[in-house]
Amino acid sequence: MGHREDAVIVNTIVRQALVSAEEVMGANGLNAVLRLSGLGRFVNNLPPDNLEPGIQASEYARLNQAIEEFYGRGGRGMLRRIGKASFEYAINEQAALLGVAGTALKLLPQKQRIKFILNSMASALKKSNAQVEAWVDEEGETLAYIESSCAICHSRTSEKPICYLYLGSLGEAVKWATGKEYSIVETHCLAKGDDYCRFEVGEALDNDK
Template identity: 25%
Template structure:
């Protein structure tokens, strides 16, 4: 059954550690005091997949980062958090998104994008069991189009620009892991800036 209003600890763990790496301990302390999340000052969330913390905790942190660093500054932190989230998931919990046994190095070079599409559909089915039936996958000539509505990453946020950098980083990490090359991922629609859904495009790389 999908959860409601909860996110895996690992998302908070990675986000907070990336923030601390960039902002330093004093900067991170200030952000946590600013947001009223002093519970994370002495101990970050566990490095596991338990569903302990609310959406509101996550969006409170991202809102504070945007207010303090601006959308671009906060975006770079969240983009790196998304990439690290994917890498860590592959290392410690591949079962979460049903990718046990996937061996990207054995995929034929000319088939890598097609295999990425197949594998990401499997991952999306698994994600739906955790987060609910909020995903839509579309295939077009440009590549993979991935839509989320509602979106837990920007729930309650209001921004000028698309802000779901964690999802962009996660998808880029997945695409690059499978295809073995840098891949362009863009968020073209975002609920936080007034759109009715969040839309991500994984651009088909040249073979």
């Protein structure tokens, strides 16, 4: 297993990431990290909204790393916020791709709602890019989102999981589906030698009824 060399990110997903990063970091912050990660061609120049290959997955990973390093101790929180903004962008701009338009989740139990949105995210990513391998795993009561083609950690190595942006989008997705904050923990990461990145949905964090 591991990352494939020729992995790419399609334009609409690059666009989603850059719009979200600008929202969180401002134009100057985004431009700085674009230059630092060798993606200066996107300064004031967003990719088009289509499914053509946009950048190499390794470039996307470098962008994530640049954001983490640029903000030092605040980097991880910044990446989570960008992930959160990415899910909001997906709901607003890519609802058709996500397949969530007109769904009535209110009548479903919490767990079914979580499963629904995680499955929607996995299939949207697979629909947008045939290289993507993502799925939802259910073990007893535990739900987890898994991707064996995760681009955030492409070509990177680390002792600990590093896909913070994913934690932000998944947390926001689960919140959208349930109305509650849930803890999401990355239990496995390709960067530390695992076969995939695995994000486990934990407990609801608030007690709102």
